[in-house]
Structure formats: structure tokens, C-alpha cells
Amino acid sequence: MSRQAPVRDVVPAVQKLRIHYAKRGRLRFSSHRDFQRALERALRRCQIPMAYSQGFSPHPKISFANAVPTGVASEAEYVEIQVTALCDPVKVAQALNDSLPEGLDVVEVVEAHTADFIDRLQASLWRVELPDVSADQAASAISALLAADEVQVTRKTKNGLRTFDARGAIVSLESDSGDLGAEWTMSGSGCAILKAVTRHVTPSVRPDDLLSALRIVADLEPPTPPRVTRLAQGPLNLESASVDDPFVDDRAV
Amino acid sequence: MVSKPIQYVGGELNAVTKDWQDVTVHWALMYPDAYEVGAPNQGVQILYEVLNERSDALAERTYAVWPDLEALMRQHRVPQFTVDAHRALGDFDLIGMSFSTELGYTNMLTALDLAQFPVLSADRNDEHPIVVAGGHAAFNPEPIADFIDVAVLGDGEQAVGLITDIVGAWITAGKPGGRSQVLKDLARTGMLYVPSLYSVEYLPDGRIHRVTPVDADVPWRVSKHTVMDLDQWPYPKAPLVPLAETVHERMSVEIFRGCTRGCRFCQAGMITRPVRERSITGIADMIDNGLQRTGYEEVGLLSLSSADHSEIADLARNLADRYQGTETSLSLPSTRVDAFNVDLANELSRNGRRSGLTFAPEGGSERMRKVINKQVTEDDLIRTVTTAYAAGWRQVKLYFMCGLPTETDDDVLQIAQLAREVIRHGRQVTGRRDIRCTVSIGGFIPKPHTPFQWAAQLDHATTDSRLHKLRDAIRADREYGKAIGLRYHDGKPGIVEGLLSRGDRRVGPVILEAWRQGARFDGWSEHFSYDRWMTAAASALDGTGVDVDWFTIRERQQAEVLPWSHLDSGLDADWLWEDWQDALSEQGVDDCRWSPCFDCGVCDQMGTEIQVGPTGVVDLPMPSIAPSPVLAGGT
Incomplete structure (x- = not known):
């Protein structure tokens, strides 16, 4: 058996969603990695049709930007995800908000219509x-x-x-x-x-x-x-x- | 700021915070190790849910704080607190301590002391919580008898209910008779051990003369708890999902409890009898429900020997079908050495990686495996690993023990020979040279309620010298040595664990002294100090006539009263002794699931029975997956 990655059906991403979220109260003590794991799990609980990377250990396509240091609260954190089916940003915001622990609160989700978000x-x-x-x-x-x-x-x-x-x-x-x-x-x-x-x-x-x-x-x-x-x-x-x-x-x- | 502050703030998904005033009985559950180890602990999660489901009780959790926070808490007089509602431990009625290992004892003392109440139970009064110890280590709670009020042997699900009922009634009645009365009420059940209600007398040679109840209405023996019909107890239903990184990032389902393989070194297998299986449908429901409520990507099928579930093949096939094409992966802690186990692992890794498989032959030589009743031949092992390598697994991990009864240097050196054969066959069957075998060795520690409870523990110098000989033998192997990894620890920590495992009440002052000298997190090599423990033992045992060697490397005789002789695990003392004699004469004993009962005593004594399938269910219904609620269009 060779060391090739297993063959999978790769479903292409059809939409990018930008998520604006807040880190409040005691959850300001969560680190960036803590948030990453919490978000990935929430995305699965909400059945958001995530696009995955290829390779040996596929991971969901999520881009994080400028995380605040651990211990700092934030009203303005941003993350971008890619999905394989068109989603309603308002429903995504609501579903994620219901699913994330209190203190990790989704403020707004928009569909990406522009490039270079990070540069903004x-x-x-x-x-x-x-x-x-x-x-x-x-x-x-x-x-x-x-x-x-x-x-x-x-x-x-x-x-x-x-x-x-x-x-x-x-x-x-x-x-x-x-x-x-x-x-x-x-x-x-x-x-x-x-x-x-x-x-x-x-x-x-x-x-x-x-x-x-x-x-x-x-x-x-x-x-x-x-x-x-x-x-x-x-x-x-x-x-x-x-x-x-x-x-x-x-x-x- | 302290390191990883997230571990102290709670707020985990599925955590529950109930109103303090709404309930009568307040429990603080503690796993006395760091949050990253304690938070995933199944025992605590189960009891947390079972208690919070009661209308008259609440449970919150607390874990050992790292020394950086301990120093700050002492400086600012902040008491040990729960992560759920950040309440001081002193506010609770009961503190439940879960001891998977004896190495958590010093962390318990830190927590009680930080909670700002006396660490010695004799010094506590009606205002202080009642400290209850449970978990496997509680099957010999004598070394911590000075610090705890109550010990629970066995399954906790119903035991916490019993305690809550008794303590709740006492609180509602206005605490009549105070602390001593409620402790007596608990002890009278015969199901809860209150050390202060038993006195221990010693013989002039240091052995125990007898253990007697101090009151006429306190029973002579205390029994373990056994939960029957696991399908009635599908906990945790909503596993906690910590934000902090922990040692197990997966959804675990206990597929059965108990094990009757009869490995003589294994305390877990001896004290959790009989085998009680969860049904295949019960397991599948727990997995579906748990994944939905947690979002975990990995499912672990837990038990003491998961491949032994009577319906494991159907279960593995059904689960693999169900989650095929998803990112959900399944894992089986694989320990049984046979080709069937490889088939199972293949099935569960259908769409995943095949990185490493673990097997536990435990003994290096055929003779040694007969002594410990691990009925695996070298041929079995070679056949198993060959199957694994042929199926694409690249790395095989083998677990062994060093220091087993009757062991010689040669028994341990045969591990090198075995590993060499594993690599040789692996290279042959795959035609590749990049396969690896990791040999992991733990020091054997004789445990209470096992046939080896009478055995002498191997001294640390001999342990170290045997392991060094093994290391040298592997290094000297030019052809295969580089493909063999060796992992082991030195023998000193095992001596401290041995002291705490088979100690009696005279070991309590040793624990207290070691803790006063700074012992914390004894399961962590960077915090553990053997010398500190030996210094503490020398001073605390001075004048008792016994010492560390007496507790550890001394063989016991049949007539000796053991510190846990009055604590009933159901195992018949004569049967245990015969099994010990069989071990010495290298005689095996079969598994009672597939052979007639061999009278270990548990089912008769405890009124329990083996509960195994098959249930006849072969195919599980596929869960209907609702369309994602977030898609565009529709409503």
C-alpha cells in the first residue's frame, strides 16, 4: 500500500461567508486555538456544508484574521468560511449563535462579494x-x-x-x-x-x-x-x- | 496572567448551572488533576449529569489548579472554586473526589487547603462539606482515610443518588445530630465506607491485627456498587465540550463495563465484574445523539477490551456504513492480540488514515504471559501484526510490563526478540523497510483486589537495570534495532504509586508530609520528586516499625489481614489466593463469558449476573438526516 491520500469526492466551494463575532465575558480567556476548535464543532453541529481541503487530513476551509490576544475581549473579530451549497447568511448567523457557547457570539454573517477582505x-x-x-x-x-x-x-x-x-x-x-x-x-x-x-x-x-x-x-x-x-x-x-x-x-x- | 486561563472559567458547551437556592444538596465534583486531563473524564461527566438531572441537587466541577494559580490564590486569599458558577468549595454540602489513580492524593490536599478548611477530616465540623472519594483507587482508601469522610466502591451512578437521599433528608430535617450523625447514617447502609467509624489495630510485627467498626450498628464489611443494565444509564447524554484543549478530543461511548479476561495484574478487570454490555442499538443512539450535541469529529468506543463486545463486528460495520463519506472517524482502543482486532480496525478506518495500531501482550515471554494469564502466544502476535502491516498499517505499538511476579532478566529481554520478529515479518509481508514497532513498557505495581495483591513489587534498581539491558539489546540489533522504538520510565515513581496503592492508614501521614514539602501533580514527571516522598516517608513512618520497602517490595502471606480486607469487591479471598497460586505454577484460567463459571465470587456475593448479547439486531436503522437548516431558499 502506498502513501497516497485516500481518494475522496471533493465537493467544490460555491460560496464564501464572512462572520463577524464577539468574544465576551469569561470567554475572553479563550485562546485563538480554543476558538478555532469551538467554531469547527459548532459548524458541524449546525450542519453547515463546509468545503474541505484535500490530502491526508482534510480540514474545513476556514480563514481567521487578526485574533485578539488571550484575555482580551472583542466586539469585532472576523472569520471567513467556504461552503459547498448556497447558504442564507442570516440563518447561518442564527444557527451558529444558538450553537456556540454564550460569550462567543455571532454578530453578523455576510456573503463575500469582494476580494482582499483581510487587507481591509x-x-x-x-x-x-x-x-x-x-x-x-x-x-x-x-x-x-x-x-x-x-x-x-x-x-x-x-x-x-x-x-x-x-x-x-x-x-x-x-x-x-x-x-x-x-x-x-x-x-x-x-x-x-x-x-x-x-x-x-x-x-x-x-x-x-x-x-x-x-x-x-x-x-x-x-x-x-x-x-x-x-x-x-x-x-x-x-x-x-x-x-x-x-x-x-x-x-x- | 496565568497559563491557559480558559481552563478555569468553565462555560463549556453542555455545562449546566442551576440556581443555588432551588436545591437542597450541593455537590462539587473534583477530578484531582489538571483540567486538560480531568475535563474529559467520563466518570465525572456521568455523575455531573446524573446529579444535575435530580430536582433536589446540583453538581458543579472543579479541577486541580496549576502552581502558578495556586500561588496567586494564596496571595489573594481566593478559595478553591468551581468552574461552573465560580463558587467556593466551602459552600457545598458534598465534595466528590474521583480517583483514577493514587497520584491525585496530594492534589486533593491542595484543593481542600485552598478551600480554606482543614485537610484532616477529624478537624472538620458541621459547617464543612463532606468529602467523598470514589474511583478505582477508592477500593483501598486507607491511605487517605485521614482526609476523606466517605469512600464509595464501584459504580457511582446509583451511589451518588443514595448519598444525596441521605444527606438531603438530614439537611431538610435541620441537620439533627450534626456531622457525626449523617456519617453514621451513610455507613449504616453497608454500601458507603466511613473510615472514621472503623478502628485499625496492629500486631507487634507491623501487620494489621484487625479492623473493627466502632459502633454496633456499623456493618463489618462494605460492598461495592454495581449498575446493571447499562441501556438504562445512557450517560453522558450531552458530553461536555471544553473550549480548552484536552487530552481526549472526542466523543466517548462506553460500550460495556467490566472484563472477565482474568489478567491477573489488572485491577480494573477484577473490581468491575461482571461484564455488562450496552446493546448495539443503545450504543448507536448514544453516538448519534452525542455527535449532534457536541460536534466532535471522532468517536471512541470505550471499555476495558472493546473487541470483546459480543456484537462488535456488526457494530463496526454499521457505524462504518453510517459515517462513510463524512469526516467522522471511529476509534477502538485496541489491545487484544488477534487478527479479528485488525479486521475491526480496518473496518473502522475505512475512510481514514491507518497510522498506528496498539496491542498489549503485556509479558515478553511465553512463560510470563502464562503467569499473568494473558493467553497470547508468540504465533498469535506475529500473525496479528503481520495482518496489520499487510492491511496498510505502518506502525504497531506493543505494551509490556516490567517487574511482574517471578520475572527474570530473560523474560524482559525476550521483548527485544519479539519486537525483532515483528519487524522481520512486517518487512517480509510488505516488502518495505519503513515499518516501525514501538515498545512501550510500564512498571508493574501490585494492586488491591487482584491475585497479585500478595506479590512483592520489584525494587526500582532492578527495574531500571532490566530496562537498561533491554535497551542495550535493542540498540545492539543492527538489522532491526533502528525500526524499534522503546519507551519506558524509571522505576522510582512506581514505588511511590505502590506505597499509595497497598498502603494502610499509616501512609496518610506520609502523604500529608510529602504534600507539606511541596508534592503536587505527582503523575507529572516534571513535578514529581521521589526524594521528597522518601524523605517524607522516613519521617512520617518513624517509630511505626514499617517502612516503604515493607509496603512495596514485601510479599504477603495468605493469613495476613490486608488494609482492604473489610472492603468487599465481591471477589472471594480464597479464589484470589488460588488464582495467585495458579499464577506461580503458570496455570491459565478462562473467561467466564465463554466457559463455565469459575467461582470468582462476584455474582453470588453482589447479586449480579453477566449481561452480554447478542441481541439479534444485525442491521441498525440509518438515522434520518434532516436537511441542513442554513441553506438558502426554503423557509
């Missing part, structure tokens, strides 16, 4: 809650960071420690004060809330890199772990320093 995910809008940090403290740290041309930060990656500039990717950064309630803060007092728009660059600049940069330029050390959420992901609107909806072109067709 140019920037992210982040919300960073800093319990037990005052709004003034945060504001002065932000000024210091924005005043710098370059801030080198170091992060452990799977290829070891990497040092890179975190300032260049920041399009905008501002702070506000808020109240997260006594449960989240040690002092029961308020907190600073940062909002940042960052460009997707390589290596990626993540919210923890922003916090490292704030620590380096202004000694900002939050006493309580911050809570981070990605609010949006999509084309960068430089005029308004905001992030646009990446599905606009697909919906327009």
Missing part, C-alpha cells in the same frame, strides 16, 4: 479600562506618549523576546474617566478608560504594548490588571481617526 482590516479601536488609575494620571501619561516620536517596547513572542516601536502604530489615543463598580476596582473608586486606534503593522502593536509604552514614558503602573476590549476592526479612516465597518462593500452588493 487595517486598524483596530481598543478600549482599555484601568481600574484604580485616575483620569488625570492617564491623561498626562498619554500626552507624554503622544509627544514621543518612538517608544521601544519589548514583548515575549513565540520566537523569544522582541523589541519594536509601539508609538508609530498609534493613530489616536485619548482617555476618559468612568466607573467600573466596586467589584472590579480595589479602592472602589473610579477608573481611567483609554480609547486607542492602532494601525495593524508587523510586528503587531497590541494593547499590552500600549501599556508598556505608557509605563516606559510616564511610569504608569496600573495597580489592578486592566480590562481590554477591541471595539472595532476595519478600514482606517484617517480624517476622523476612526475605524470603519469592513462589511460595507459586501452588504452593498
Whole structure:
């Protein structure tokens, strides 16, 4: 017997679907791989007619984009799947939502009518809650960071420690004060809330890199772990320093 | 952040969180190992569902936390919590500990201590939960008698119901008589072992003199539980699907319980008698239903020897037909050495890969296999693996044990000879040189309630020297050696496991001391320290007149009262002793499913019977698959 892959009937993909989903609550602690497995199982439970790759170990055709780091919540994650029969995006969204655990929530599914979707995910809008940090403290740290041309930060990656500039990717950064309630803060007092728009660059600049940069330029050390959420992901609107909806072109067709 | 935080947050698909106020009895079920090992555990999943189906009870789960989180929890005074609703363990009425292996004992102590209540049961009061131990290791719970309140022997499905009834009635009545009263109520059933209600006396030479109930209404012996008619217990109906990666990423269905092959080293086969099969239709329904509710891609047909199911051939054919052309794969933990097993594996891998097959001859020499009652000849093995290689399987894994009773260096060295023959025949039949054979060797540990419970365990130095000789023999084989892989561990961890397996109450202080010195996750080589255990044993056993060697490498005599003599697995002590003598004279014993009863005692003692097919059902109806609800068009 030879080492050829078993012959299968390969059913071609007829449709691409783009899924916008959120990672909320305690499931922000799921890693990207955890989500991959959960999605594949949900797709099977919902009988979504997935297209499979060929070869020794066929796998469903799923493309993931820019996953948030483990521990970060997100309102704006995207994944693209290929199916072998035409599906109704609204029904797919509903079926997946019913099937995925609460906290992995499907927001919208659209049929892909455009190419280069990944290229449209140019920037992210982040919300960073800093319990037990005052709004003034945060504001002065932000000024210091924005005043710098370059801030080198170091992060452990799977290829070891990497040092890179975190300032260049920041399009905008501002702070506000808020109240997260006594449960989240040690002092029961308020907190600073940062909002940042960052460009997707390589290596990626993540919210923890922003916090490292704030620590380096202004000694900002939050006493309580911050809570981070990605609010949006999509084309960068430089005029308004905001992030646009990446599905606009697909919906327009 | 701690490593893999997802393991602590719960939220698994099919997890259940009930309202605390709605029920009387609150159970926290713990598998005392890391989440990735504990979450797939079938026993915990079954009890979780059985308990949550009751209107008067709820069950949540907890697992051992890794040292990084343990340190943070101590620093911030966060108690051991459940993953389901993140409640502190101290809030629960009962804590159920499932011990597949004795190496979880120190993790139990960590959890009880993190839960912020006393690890010694004698120090606990009415406010503290009742700690119940179950699982195979609970067939000798004496080493953990100081830490637990109750031990359950045997199947848990009905036992948790019995406990819930008794504890629920006690809670509803306002806890009359306190903790000591409810423990006595539990003990009086004769089906639940409460160690504190039995006293152990010792002889001057260190052996046990006798074990006696401290009260007149506490029974002398405690029986195991046996669930009959598995079709009535199709659990888990909705298996948990963790988000975190775990050791078993598949949907498992237990196709039968019990085994009467009679392998003398096998505690599982001895304590789970008799054989009770699930019917072919019951199995198929569980698989269909489970796949729909989990989305798993792989189905595992579990049991102690799955090829022995009376309807396995029909089952394999039907399942292969049913899932042909889908991505669903089927697996059978293959251990039986015969060509039929290869046919089955071929059938189940009809549309999948044929990577590796596993067989367990267990003993390297013909003589050794007679001693352990593994009735497999070298010819059987060669014929089986030749069939496998010819059918396209490239790799064969063979399991053996080292340190078996009466074993010599030569018995172990014959493993090399056997592996060599396997490769030689494999190359012949396939005409290829890329076939492989992996030899995996575990150290033998004598276990309670087996014919080898009297045997001396082999000391670790001799174990290591035998394994090194085997390694050298394989390395020296120029023609075949490179095609043979060898996997083994050193003999030291086995000595600690042996101490915990056959220990008595004097081993409790050893566990406590080892844990105080930092013992955690003893089943993980990177956390295990033999020296720490030996130091703890030396101090904790000081003055008792017994030591680690006494518990491990000492052979026992027939008259000796064993620490578990008052715990009834149904096996007749005389039958076990005769089987031990038969082992020494290399006599085999047949399987009672296909030969007359040989009076092991279980069915008589427990009022049980063998439940096997065939049921006469040959073809299973194909499930009607509804069209996918997400397709465009239609409604």
C-alpha cells in the first residue's frame, strides 16, 4: 500500500461567508486555538456544508484574521468560511449563535462579494479600562506618549523576546474617566478608560504594548490588571481617526 | 496572567448551572488533576449529569489548579472554586473526589487547603462539606482515610443518588445530630465506607491485627456498587465540550463495563465484574445523539477490551456504513492480540488514515504471559501484526510490563526478540523497510483486589537495570534495532504509586508530609520528586516499625489481614489466593463469558449476573438526516 491520500469526492466551494463575532465575558480567556476548535464543532453541529481541503487530513476551509490576544475581549473579530451549497447568511448567523457557547457570539454573517477582505482590516479601536488609575494620571501619561516620536517596547513572542516601536502604530489615543463598580476596582473608586486606534503593522502593536509604552514614558503602573476590549476592526479612516465597518462593500452588493 | 486561563472559567458547551437556592444538596465534583486531563473524564461527566438531572441537587466541577494559580490564590486569599458558577468549595454540602489513580492524593490536599478548611477530616465540623472519594483507587482508601469522610466502591451512578437521599433528608430535617450523625447514617447502609467509624489495630510485627467498626450498628464489611443494565444509564447524554484543549478530543461511548479476561495484574478487570454490555442499538443512539450535541469529529468506543463486545463486528460495520463519506472517524482502543482486532480496525478506518495500531501482550515471554494469564502466544502476535502491516498499517505499538511476579532478566529481554520478529515479518509481508514497532513498557505495581495483591513489587534498581539491558539489546540489533522504538520510565515513581496503592492508614501521614514539602501533580514527571516522598516517608513512618520497602517490595502471606480486607469487591479471598497460586505454577484460567463459571465470587456475593448479547439486531436503522437548516431558499 502506498502513501497516497485516500481518494475522496471533493465537493467544490460555491460560496464564501464572512462572520463577524464577539468574544465576551469569561470567554475572553479563550485562546485563538480554543476558538478555532469551538467554531469547527459548532459548524458541524449546525450542519453547515463546509468545503474541505484535500490530502491526508482534510480540514474545513476556514480563514481567521487578526485574533485578539488571550484575555482580551472583542466586539469585532472576523472569520471567513467556504461552503459547498448556497447558504442564507442570516440563518447561518442564527444557527451558529444558538450553537456556540454564550460569550462567543455571532454578530453578523455576510456573503463575500469582494476580494482582499483581510487587507481591509487595517486598524483596530481598543478600549482599555484601568481600574484604580485616575483620569488625570492617564491623561498626562498619554500626552507624554503622544509627544514621543518612538517608544521601544519589548514583548515575549513565540520566537523569544522582541523589541519594536509601539508609538508609530498609534493613530489616536485619548482617555476618559468612568466607573467600573466596586467589584472590579480595589479602592472602589473610579477608573481611567483609554480609547486607542492602532494601525495593524508587523510586528503587531497590541494593547499590552500600549501599556508598556505608557509605563516606559510616564511610569504608569496600573495597580489592578486592566480590562481590554477591541471595539472595532476595519478600514482606517484617517480624517476622523476612526475605524470603519469592513462589511460595507459586501452588504452593498 | 496565568497559563491557559480558559481552563478555569468553565462555560463549556453542555455545562449546566442551576440556581443555588432551588436545591437542597450541593455537590462539587473534583477530578484531582489538571483540567486538560480531568475535563474529559467520563466518570465525572456521568455523575455531573446524573446529579444535575435530580430536582433536589446540583453538581458543579472543579479541577486541580496549576502552581502558578495556586500561588496567586494564596496571595489573594481566593478559595478553591468551581468552574461552573465560580463558587467556593466551602459552600457545598458534598465534595466528590474521583480517583483514577493514587497520584491525585496530594492534589486533593491542595484543593481542600485552598478551600480554606482543614485537610484532616477529624478537624472538620458541621459547617464543612463532606468529602467523598470514589474511583478505582477508592477500593483501598486507607491511605487517605485521614482526609476523606466517605469512600464509595464501584459504580457511582446509583451511589451518588443514595448519598444525596441521605444527606438531603438530614439537611431538610435541620441537620439533627450534626456531622457525626449523617456519617453514621451513610455507613449504616453497608454500601458507603466511613473510615472514621472503623478502628485499625496492629500486631507487634507491623501487620494489621484487625479492623473493627466502632459502633454496633456499623456493618463489618462494605460492598461495592454495581449498575446493571447499562441501556438504562445512557450517560453522558450531552458530553461536555471544553473550549480548552484536552487530552481526549472526542466523543466517548462506553460500550460495556467490566472484563472477565482474568489478567491477573489488572485491577480494573477484577473490581468491575461482571461484564455488562450496552446493546448495539443503545450504543448507536448514544453516538448519534452525542455527535449532534457536541460536534466532535471522532468517536471512541470505550471499555476495558472493546473487541470483546459480543456484537462488535456488526457494530463496526454499521457505524462504518453510517459515517462513510463524512469526516467522522471511529476509534477502538485496541489491545487484544488477534487478527479479528485488525479486521475491526480496518473496518473502522475505512475512510481514514491507518497510522498506528496498539496491542498489549503485556509479558515478553511465553512463560510470563502464562503467569499473568494473558493467553497470547508468540504465533498469535506475529500473525496479528503481520495482518496489520499487510492491511496498510505502518506502525504497531506493543505494551509490556516490567517487574511482574517471578520475572527474570530473560523474560524482559525476550521483548527485544519479539519486537525483532515483528519487524522481520512486517518487512517480509510488505516488502518495505519503513515499518516501525514501538515498545512501550510500564512498571508493574501490585494492586488491591487482584491475585497479585500478595506479590512483592520489584525494587526500582532492578527495574531500571532490566530496562537498561533491554535497551542495550535493542540498540545492539543492527538489522532491526533502528525500526524499534522503546519507551519506558524509571522505576522510582512506581514505588511511590505502590506505597499509595497497598498502603494502610499509616501512609496518610506520609502523604500529608510529602504534600507539606511541596508534592503536587505527582503523575507529572516534571513535578514529581521521589526524594521528597522518601524523605517524607522516613519521617512520617518513624517509630511505626514499617517502612516503604515493607509496603512495596514485601510479599504477603495468605493469613495476613490486608488494609482492604473489610472492603468487599465481591471477589472471594480464597479464589484470589488460588488464582495467585495458579499464577506461580503458570496455570491459565478462562473467561467466564465463554466457559463455565469459575467461582470468582462476584455474582453470588453482589447479586449480579453477566449481561452480554447478542441481541439479534444485525442491521441498525440509518438515522434520518434532516436537511441542513442554513441553506438558502426554503423557509
